[in-house]
Amino acid sequence: MRRIINPLIFSILIGILIISCQSNSEKKKVESVSTEQLAKEISENMPDQTAELVHPGKAVYTKYCLTCHQADGSGVPGMHPPLGPGSWTGNDPKELIAIMMKGLSGKIEVNGEIYKSFMPSHAQLTDQEIADVLTYIRISFGNSFEPVDAELVKKVRSGR
Numbered sequence: 087m088r089r090i091i092n093p094l095i096f097s098i099l100i101g102i103l104i105i106s107c108q109s110n111s112e113k114k115k116v117e118s119v120s121t122e123q124l125a126k127e128i129s130e131n132m133p134d135q136t137a138e139l140v141h142p143g144k145a146v147y148t149k150y151c152l153t154c155h156q157a158d159g160s161g162v163p164g165m166h167p168p169l170g171p172g173s174w175t176g177n178d179p180k181e182l183i184a185i186m187m188k189g190l191s192g193k194i195e196v197n198g199e200i201y202k203s204f205m206p207s208h209a210q211l212t213d214q215e216i217a218d219v220l221t222y223i224r225i226s227f228g229n230s231f232e233p234v235d236a237e238l239v240k241k242v243r244s245g246r
Contacts, residue, residue, distance in 0.1 A: 147219050161196075168196065171228050187208070191203075217236040
Protein backbone atom coordinates (compact mmCIF):
# COMPACT_ATOMS: atom_id res chain seq x y z
CA MET A 87 0.00 0.00 0.00
CA ARG A 88 1.41 3.31 -1.06
CA ARG A 89 1.33 6.18 1.42
CA ILE A 90 0.94 9.77 0.26
CA ILE A 91 2.64 12.52 2.30
CA ASN A 92 0.36 15.24 3.55
CA PRO A 93 0.98 18.38 1.39
CA LEU A 94 1.08 20.64 4.48
CA ILE A 95 3.78 18.52 6.16
CA PHE A 96 5.72 18.38 2.87
CA SER A 97 5.60 22.19 2.54
CA ILE A 98 6.81 22.65 6.11
CA LEU A 99 9.72 20.25 5.57
CA ILE A 100 10.75 22.05 2.36
CA GLY A 101 10.58 25.40 4.20
CA ILE A 102 12.81 24.10 6.99
CA LEU A 103 15.27 22.75 4.44
CA ILE A 104 15.44 26.08 2.61
CA ILE A 105 15.93 28.04 5.83
CA SER A 106 18.67 25.69 7.06
CA CYS A 107 20.55 26.02 3.77
CA GLN A 108 21.05 29.79 3.96
CA SER A 109 24.26 31.09 2.47
CA ASN A 110 27.18 31.52 4.86
CA SER A 111 27.34 35.21 4.03
CA GLU A 112 24.08 35.75 5.88
CA LYS A 113 25.31 34.10 9.06
CA LYS A 114 26.98 36.18 11.74
CA LYS A 115 30.63 35.63 12.45
CA VAL A 116 31.32 34.32 15.97
CA GLU A 117 34.27 35.76 17.87
CA SER A 118 36.47 33.20 19.63
CA VAL A 119 36.89 33.51 23.39
CA SER A 120 39.33 31.66 25.65
CA THR A 121 37.96 29.09 28.10
CA GLU A 122 39.40 31.02 31.03
CA GLN A 123 37.80 34.28 29.89
CA LEU A 124 34.45 32.57 29.37
CA ALA A 125 34.58 30.86 32.80
CA LYS A 126 35.49 34.15 34.46
CA GLU A 127 32.61 36.01 32.80
CA ILE A 128 30.15 33.26 33.68
CA SER A 129 31.32 33.18 37.31
CA GLU A 130 31.15 36.96 37.64
CA ASN A 131 27.72 37.34 36.07
CA MET A 132 25.79 34.44 37.58
CA PRO A 133 24.39 33.98 41.07
CA ASP A 134 26.78 32.07 43.36
CA GLN A 135 24.78 28.82 43.28
CA THR A 136 24.68 28.77 39.48
CA ALA A 137 28.35 29.74 39.17
CA GLU A 138 29.19 26.79 41.42
CA LEU A 139 27.47 24.43 38.98
CA VAL A 140 29.51 25.57 35.96
CA HIS A 141 32.81 26.34 37.72
CA PRO A 142 35.81 24.88 35.85
CA GLY A 143 36.98 23.26 39.09
CA LYS A 144 33.86 21.10 39.21
CA ALA A 145 35.12 18.97 36.30
CA VAL A 146 38.46 18.43 38.06
CA TYR A 147 36.63 17.64 41.32
CA THR A 148 34.36 15.15 39.54
CA LYS A 149 37.31 13.37 37.94
CA TYR A 150 39.74 13.25 40.87
CA CYS A 151 37.93 13.97 44.17
CA LEU A 152 34.30 12.89 43.97
CA THR A 153 34.90 9.18 44.57
CA CYS A 154 36.34 9.80 48.03
CA HIS A 155 34.79 13.11 49.07
CA GLN A 156 31.36 12.46 47.42
CA ALA A 157 29.29 14.72 45.17
CA ASP A 158 28.10 16.80 48.12
CA GLY A 159 31.53 17.04 49.79
CA SER A 160 30.35 14.94 52.77
CA GLY A 161 33.22 12.44 52.56
CA VAL A 162 33.06 8.86 53.83
CA PRO A 163 32.87 8.44 57.63
CA GLY A 164 36.10 7.10 59.09
CA MET A 165 37.85 7.09 55.73
CA HIS A 166 37.66 10.34 53.75
CA PRO A 167 36.96 13.68 55.46
CA PRO A 168 34.19 16.08 54.50
CA LEU A 169 35.01 19.31 52.69
CA GLY A 170 32.29 21.50 54.18
CA PRO A 171 32.47 24.14 56.91
CA GLY A 172 34.83 23.30 59.75
CA SER A 173 37.04 21.18 57.50
CA TRP A 174 40.45 22.15 56.16
CA THR A 175 38.99 24.00 53.19
CA GLY A 176 39.27 27.33 54.99
CA ASN A 177 42.93 26.83 55.90
CA ASP A 178 45.80 28.70 54.32
CA PRO A 179 45.66 27.97 50.56
CA LYS A 180 49.38 27.11 50.61
CA GLU A 181 48.62 24.22 52.97
CA LEU A 182 45.84 22.97 50.70
CA ILE A 183 48.08 23.22 47.65
CA ALA A 184 50.78 21.23 49.46
CA ILE A 185 48.24 18.51 50.28
CA MET A 186 47.20 18.37 46.61
CA MET A 187 50.86 18.16 45.54
CA LYS A 188 52.12 15.63 48.10
CA GLY A 189 48.99 13.75 49.09
CA LEU A 190 48.14 12.88 52.69
CA SER A 191 48.26 9.72 54.77
CA GLY A 192 47.81 8.66 58.37
CA LYS A 193 45.21 9.66 60.91
CA ILE A 194 43.70 13.12 60.69
CA GLU A 195 40.95 14.79 62.67
CA VAL A 196 38.23 16.88 61.03
CA ASN A 197 35.28 18.27 62.98
CA GLY A 198 36.11 15.97 65.90
CA GLU A 199 36.10 12.78 63.81
CA ILE A 200 39.16 10.67 63.00
CA TYR A 201 39.81 9.69 59.38
CA LYS A 202 42.28 6.96 58.41
CA SER A 203 42.85 6.82 54.71
CA PHE A 204 45.28 7.81 52.02
CA MET A 205 44.96 10.72 49.61
CA PRO A 206 47.30 10.33 46.64
CA SER A 207 49.37 13.15 45.23
CA HIS A 208 47.72 15.11 42.46
CA ALA A 209 50.93 16.82 41.35
CA GLN A 210 50.19 15.69 37.77
CA LEU A 211 47.47 18.35 37.58
CA THR A 212 48.37 21.72 36.08
CA ASP A 213 48.67 24.79 38.28
CA GLN A 214 45.38 26.05 36.84
CA GLU A 215 43.58 22.74 37.51
CA ILE A 216 44.74 22.73 41.14
CA ALA A 217 43.71 26.37 41.55
CA ASP A 218 40.33 25.63 39.94
CA VAL A 219 39.53 22.58 42.07
CA LEU A 220 40.61 24.25 45.32
CA THR A 221 38.59 27.35 44.44
CA TYR A 222 35.59 25.14 43.65
CA ILE A 223 35.88 23.38 47.01
CA ARG A 224 36.32 26.72 48.81
CA ILE A 225 33.06 28.10 47.32
CA SER A 226 31.02 24.88 47.44
CA PHE A 227 29.55 22.60 50.09
CA GLY A 228 28.54 25.52 52.30
CA ASN A 229 31.97 27.19 52.15
CA SER A 230 32.60 30.82 51.21
CA PHE A 231 36.36 31.29 51.14
CA GLU A 232 38.61 33.27 48.82
CA PRO A 233 39.65 31.66 45.51
CA VAL A 234 43.06 30.09 44.95
CA ASP A 235 45.21 31.63 42.23
CA ALA A 236 47.27 29.57 39.74
CA GLU A 237 50.28 31.83 40.44
CA LEU A 238 50.19 30.78 44.11
CA VAL A 239 50.06 27.12 43.05
CA LYS A 240 53.09 27.74 40.82
CA LYS A 241 55.01 29.31 43.74
CA VAL A 242 54.20 26.44 46.10
CA ARG A 243 55.09 23.88 43.43
CA SER A 244 58.48 25.52 42.87
CA GLY A 245 59.15 25.74 46.63
CA ARG A 246 59.11 29.55 46.79
